Amino acid sequence: MSIANTPSSNDFDRLSTQLARFEALFEAVPLAIAVFDDDLQLIRANDRYRDLTSLAPTQSFARPIYDAFPNALADLTEQIDAVVGGTAASSTLRLPFRHPNGSRVVEARFQRMDAGFGVGGILFIGADVTEREELREDLARSIAQLATIFDVIPESVRVFDAAGLITRSNSQAQRDHAENPPRSLTDLWRQDHPRAVTGASLFMHEHPTARALRGESVRGQTLAVRRGDGTPAVVEVNSNPLRDAEGRIRGAVSVERDVTERARLASELEEQVRRSAVLFERVSTEAERLERMVAARTQEVLELQEARARERRLAAVGQLAAGVMHDVNNALNPIMAAAHLLDLNADNPDAVRDYAARIARAAETGAATAERVGRFIRQDPLVGDREETVDLVVVVNEVVAMTRPLWAERARGGVVHLERADEDSVLARGIVGEVREAMLNLIQNALDAMPGGGTLSIITSVCGDEACIEVRDTGAGMTAEVRDRAFEPFFTTKGTRGTGLGLSEVYGIMKRHRGRAEIDSSPGEGTSVRLAFPLAMELESFVPLAPSARVSRRILLVEDNLDGREFMRELLVTEGHIVDCAPTARDALAYLSNGTSAPPYDLLLTDIGLPDGSGWDLVAEVRTHWPGMRIGVVTGWEGRSGGTATADFVLRKPVRTKELLDQISLGD
Numbered sequence: 001m002s003i004a005n006t007p008s009s010n011d012f013d014r015l016s017t018q019l020a021r022f023e024a025l026f027e028a029v030p031l032a033i034a035v036f037d038d039d040l041q042l043i044r045a046n047d048r049y050r051d052l053t054s055l056a057p058t059q060s061f062a063r064p065i066y067d068a069f070p071n072a073l074a075d076l077t078e079q080i081d082a083v084v085g086g087t088a089a090s091s092t093l094r095l096p097f098r099h100p101n102g103s104r105v106v107e108a109r110f111q112r113m114d115a116g117f118g119v120g121g122i123l124f125i126g127a128d129v130t131e132r133e134e135l136r137e138d139l140a141r142s143i144a145q146l147a148t149i150f151d152v153i154p155e156s157v158r159v160f161d162a163a164g165l166i167t168r169s170n171s172q173a174q175r176d177h178a179e180n181p182p183r184s185l186t187d188l189w190r191q192d193h194p195r196a197v198t199g200a201s202l203f204m205h206e207h208p209t210a211r212a213l214r215g216e217s218v219r220g221q222t223l224a225v226r227r228g229d230g231t232p233a234v235v236e237v238n239s240n241p242l243r244d245a246e247g248r249i250r251g252a253v254s255v256e257r258d259v260t261e262r263a264r265l266a267s268e269l270e271e272q273v274r275r276s277a278v279l280f281e282r283v284s285t286e287a288e289r290l291e292r293m294v295a296a297r298t299q300e301v302l303e304l305q306e307a308r309a310r311e312r313r314l315a316a317v318g319q320l321a322a323g324v325m326h327d328v329n330n331a332l333n334p335i336m337a338a339a340h341l342l343d344l345n346a347d348n349p350d351a352v353r354d355y356a357a358r359i360a361r362a363a364e365t366g367a368a369t370a371e372r373v374g375r376f377i378r379q380d381p382l383v384g385d386r387e388e389t390v391d392l393v394v395v396v397n398e399v400v401a402m403t404r405p406l407w408a409e410r411a412r413g414g415v416v417h418l419e420r421a422d423e424d425s426v427l428a429r430g431i432v433g434e435v436r437e438a439m440l441n442l443i444q445n446a447l448d449a450m451p452g453g454g455t456l457s458i459i460t461s462v463c464g465d466e467a468c469i470e471v472r473d474t475g476a477g478m479t480a481e482v483r484d485r486a487f488e489p490f491f492t493t494k495g496t497r498g499t500g501l502g503l504s505e506v507y508g509i510m511k512r513h514r515g516r517a518e519i520d521s522s523p524g525e526g527t528s529v530r531l532a533f534p535l536a537m538e539l540e541s542f543v544p545l546a547p548s549a550r551v552s553r554r555i556l557l558v559e560d561n562l563d564g565r566e567f568m569r570e571l572l573v574t575e576g577h578i579v580d581c582a583p584t585a586r587d588a589l590a591y592l593s594n595g596t597s598a599p600p601y602d603l604l605l606t607d608i609g610l611p612d613g614s615g616w617d618l619v620a621e622v623r624t625h626w627p628g629m630r631i632g633v634v635t636g637w638e639g640r641s642g643g644t645a646t647a648d649f650v651l652r653k654p655v656r657t658k659e660l661l662d663q664i665s666l667g668d
Helices: 009-028 047-053 077-085 130-152 171-176 185-192 208-213 260-285 287-344 349-378 392-410 432-448 480-485 502-512 562-574 585-593 615-625 657-665
Strands: 032-036 042-045 093-097 104-112 122-128 156-161 166-169 218-226 232-243 249-258 388-391 415-422 427-430 453-463 466-473 516-521 527-534 554-558 578-582 603-606 630-635 649-652
Touching: 032 047, 047 122, 077 104, 077 122, 104 130, 130 287, 130 349, 130 562, 156 171, 156 208, 166 185, 185 208, 185 218, 208 218, 208 232, 208 249, 232 260, 287 349, 388 392, 388 432, 392 415, 392 432, 392 453, 392 466, 427 432, 427 527, 432 453, 432 466, 432 502, 432 527, 502 516, 502 527, 554 562, 554 585, 562 578, 562 657, 578 585, 585 603, 585 615, 603 615, 615 630, 630 657, 649 657
Parallel strands: 415 453, 554 578, 554 603, 603 630, 630 649
Antiparallel strands: 032 042, 032 122, 093 104, 104 122, 156 166, 156 249, 218 232, 232 249, 388 427, 453 466, 466 527, 516 527
16 A cells, blocks of 8 residues: 555544534434344444334344334334345335334334445334324314314304305205205305395395405395205305404305294284284274174184284293393304314314313303203202302303403404403302303303493402302493393393393303392493302312223114214223114114023113104113113103103213213113
């Protein structure tokens, strides 16, 4: 070797520096990397590879490639052989790994290194994608839940993009145009031929959705339309623009409610009034025929009185329906707002979980409304076994979070400042859905009282032996006369914008909870509403209960609704139970007939309204043949008198998951 070819000290220094850089890069790469030589022996690996395979540094040298992944939950022999033999190009594999911190999912690749540069062997590169897969599953689950809620809304709901194309519609909207589903606002306008109630045609740009796409909020516009099969209908349309974070219009959402029957009844009433007026005029002007018409007129008067009595009864029913609508709309408003925000924040998992929780709480409030109506029909009091310990501070926080997106609209653009004064925990006894509904009414009333904005103050405290909530606003206040009638049903100062049921509902809820509702208000000084509940003892309410063991049961589920049946089955199977499903009583008896004299199932879980009969008849027949079988009833209807005697338990829809699972876990 000549002196000219001998490496100098500078060359060694430069090589050492490059090697150190390579080492740093090798360890800094956020991938698991392992290098195998031509003999398929492990010659180099970084810390991420050792963490993934749980191999110590002394175990990760000179290790054969087939033994280099001891905790992989898949056989890699075939993939390694294909890369070594050059019979297949390297491709990305998705591999599960067992890891001390839990199972991991890795996207991996075996790559044959180029021997033309003096380097041979196999290169393994792996990227941990566990977190990404978990986030993807969580997002898919949240979107599925939101889609379910969207689909069960009884009105027709359509979502449009900024160009007027329909991007989504629920089941009711699809049924309205089953033969020729519209793809855009233009298609919808052409198919429906919308007209105003006066009969005037509605131009395309006058359609509520077109106005919403221009930034307007359209509420309660009544239109006469023609469905795809030519059937005329009358609909009430609400449309609202969809805006992004910068306030730009990205689309619109329209909700159509079929009010054909209501319009028909109104038209008939007008016709009856017109006929009565004509008859009255004829009687007044034809005196010579008075004697002959006395008998007929007397009968007509009696019929008119009966009609007016019917009208009064219908008005009373309408007022009751308005009250239910008022409470249901209170629950739907946060759901619609949270659904809109969920759409805007779909790529934010924390926001998705938060808005999904808000939707669940609002749905619970709606369920409490339905349960309260059922108790009213049955004249049931609030009984102790339905109560639970309620933290009023938590309820206030939930209702504030539910209603916050609607504050600007309620206050008509004004700024509402929130002031809070809370103790750490204020405990009361009651039904959390009804307490939440009372707070929802008070906050919305306070916002309505401050159309130009103001200050909303909420105070929770313990006052002697009472748990108290006080809601204050800086609105116009009340006169003494209005204050004295504030809790009176159907009394309102809001005109057509109000039903007069909000504060009366609050008063009824407090009476059922053995509490008090008080109002302090003067003109120009705002209003303060104070709710006082019986105080709950913390030690009595928060003693932890030992969790009941979940035992796998054989369950026969009888439910005619496909979605309800599938979701219930998924829930029970997830809990480890073996489930057979039947949509009718006949199918259920066919399953049961396959058994012997012993009960073929541990539990029969059935709905009441079945296509081929009553669920109570099925319960009675099963109890006759298999008296030892445990039987549960899940229904959205009221239980019949004496009907629960043959069932071990009855749960009302919507069913709380914990109540159902606890009932299933009882008995042997």
